[in-house]
Amino acid sequence: MKILDWYILKRFLLTYVFTVLMLEAVLIVIDVTEKIDDFNHPDLTAWRIITEYYINFIPYYANMLSPLIIFISAVFVTSKMATHTEIVAMLSSGISLKRILRPYLIGAVLIGILVFFLLNYINPIANRGRNNFEDNFVRAKYYFTEKNVHLKVAPQLYVYLESYDIVSRTGYKFTMEKVVNRNLVAKLDAPNVRWNPDKERWTVPNYKIRYFEKAGERIEKGQMMDTLLRMRPQDFESQHRLHEKLTLPELNAHIDLLRLRGADDVEIFLVEKYERMTYPFATLILTVIGVIVSARKTREGQGFQIAMGFILAFVYILLMVISRTFAYQGGIPSWLSAWIPNVVFCLIGLWMYRNVPK
Incomplete structure (x- = not known):
């Protein structure tokens, strides 16, 4: 030079x-x-x-x-x-x-x-x-006030929560549905779903799963189940300028997740x-x-x-x-x-x- x-x-x-x-x-x-x-x-x-x-x-x-x-x-x-x-x-x-x-x-x-x-x-x-x-x-302190939350957490899996408490990380009146070719094949109902920080999974108590099969409806009940969903407590926290807080790899992953959920x-x-x-x-x-x-x-x-x-x-x-x-x-x-x-x-x-x- x-x-x-x-x-x-x-x-x-x-x-x-x-x-x-x-x-x-x-x-x-x-x-x-x-x-x-x-x-x-x-x-x-x-x-x-x-x-x-x-x-x-x-x-x-x-x-x-x-x-x-x-x-x-x-x-x-x-x-x-x-x-x-x-x-x-x-x-x-x-x-x-x-x-x-x-x-x-x-x-x-x-x-x-x-x-x-x-x-x-x-x-x-x-x-x-x-x-x-x-x-x-x-x-001002953020509170999650939305009701009747619907999320698509997998290609054939849909989640519903009537409400969510960000302090206890608990969702109430939890429903999870599996839909294949526009047909409901299974549905899980539970009074709540709680985030387990140690296992980094959601814990579902007193659940009931209904399977819709050709032979008829089959019901399965249980006291406790841990489930891994593409849903995190962060999804219910403040989304204020979230796009500015994500590194490039995180931004790409979040875009893929939003597309999966069909987010607006x-x-x-x-x-x-x-x-x-x-x-x-x-x-x-x-x-x-x-x-x-x-x-x-x-x-x-x-x-x-x-x-x-x-x-x-x-x-x-x-x-x-x-x-x-x-x-x-x-x-x-x-x-x-x-x-x-x-x-x-x-x-x-x-x-x-x-x-x-x-």
Whole structure:
């Protein structure tokens, strides 16, 4: 790598880190102001707030704002070089714009790889800690209040609960039915079903199983039975932003489970999965556009170029939010909603690259 590459790459990455730290500091101040009353709790200390909440707060917002941060970093570095006529000097010496873009793209690839691993493996763990803290000290305590719960726990197996208590992990008026070719072949009834944490299975007391056979109905009764179902106590706990708490393998497994159950909210998890895949590509696209936007020295100065960078970055985020909403409502496929912002800005970037003076 040549001196030019190191020069631009170092400034680009340092600006990215500085922008992350600056925005995080602003967000933390705003968040503290909003939650100051919640933090006034006898069980909370400053150390606990920092280690249990803000240490998990930082990666969440760093990734959420990564399109804005990468774009602003590219605009700031390039516009400053343009103001000092460094870009003009490079172009005059025969260095093409394509060559100038190389260190930016190297930096964008490094950041994209980091963003991918943070989004899929680090952030979900941090989000669990942040959400657990908010559940305990910020949000109202969650209670499972749904009645007449129906779940598909296997291809031919259906479960019904009249109600469920998340404290005792007990479901009441439990029914499990096996249906083959739309015919009911067996049905289990029990007054309740309780989760056994030691065996990690459900315990069914005083059960009665009815088998519907060609020869007639056969009944089997018992005092206690342990059963392994694709149903966990976590299914009845708060689902608030659950899609953000799952690592990539967990997210794929949860999507398969929701599809098996025929759940309505599977699109939320599909959109989350595809957006995690597209975020690294966004770093490349927005970096290129940021460089092109700010490569020319303008009369309005560096401030105008940075302002334009903010506007374009917010347009990208707005487009992402709009396409995500359409996917949640089933208007467009979830994979398409994740790619729409990137495709639109990729076309904008290609048009700008073809028309910018080189």
